[in-house]
Amino acid sequence: DTGVSQNPRHKITKRGQNVTFRCDPISEHNRLYWYRQTLGQGPEFLTYFQNEAQLEKSRLLSDRFSAERPKGSFSTLEIQRTEQGDSAMYLCASSNPGLSYNEQFFGPGTRLTVL
C-alpha cells in the first residue's frame, strides 16, 4: 500500500467555476477526513466519514461545498461557484481506530488557486 493519494495535486480555476478533488485512502482505513490549510496556518477540519456515512461537518463547510464517499472507499470533495477565498491546500487523511489510536495519515494535498 502506498498511502493516501490525492488528485489532482494542483488546480487553477477561475472564480465561479466548479472543481472536484479526489482522495483515495489507505485500503484498510474506514475513516476518511478532509481538512483545509491556508498559508501560515495549521489544517482546519472540514468533514469526516466513517465508511460511507458522513458523520460530522464543520461550519466552515458552506453550502457550496459537498463531500461524498459513496462506497466507503475513495471520496470526492466538490466546491461549486468557487471564490478567491477558497484558495488553499485541501488535505485528505485516513485512519482506522481499530488498528491504531486513530492516527491519521495524510495525503500530499491538492493546491487550489482561484483567480
Next chain:
Amino acid sequence: TQLLEQSPQFLSIQEGENLTVYCNSSSVFSSLQWYRQEPGEGPVLLVTVVTGGEVKKLKRLTFQFGDARKDSSLHITAAQPGDTGLYLCAGDNAGGTSYGKLTFGQGTILTVHP
C-alpha cells in the same frame, strides 16, 4: 478561538543546537499527534502520545504529553539541516466533544542553518 496554542511560531537556529516546541491548550485531548510538513506536501505523522505524562523518543526527537493531557512538547537535540520544516501538533477529541476530528496548532516553522 484557537484551541491549541503552539510556540514559538518561528525558530531559526544553527546546526547542533537544541530546541523545544510547545503546544498548550485549555482542553483535554484523548491523544495528541505531532506532524512534520514540507512545503507543498501533506503532514507526515511523527508520533502519537496517549497517556498523561508519557514520553516518547524518536532518535533525536523527544515528545512529552502533559499529565493532564492538555499540553505537549517536542524537544530536538543537536538539530540538523534536515530537521527544517513546519512542525504541527494536533489534538484528538478535544474535551470529549468530537472523537476523530483533529484540532491543529498554527505550527512552528523551524529553520536549521548549516
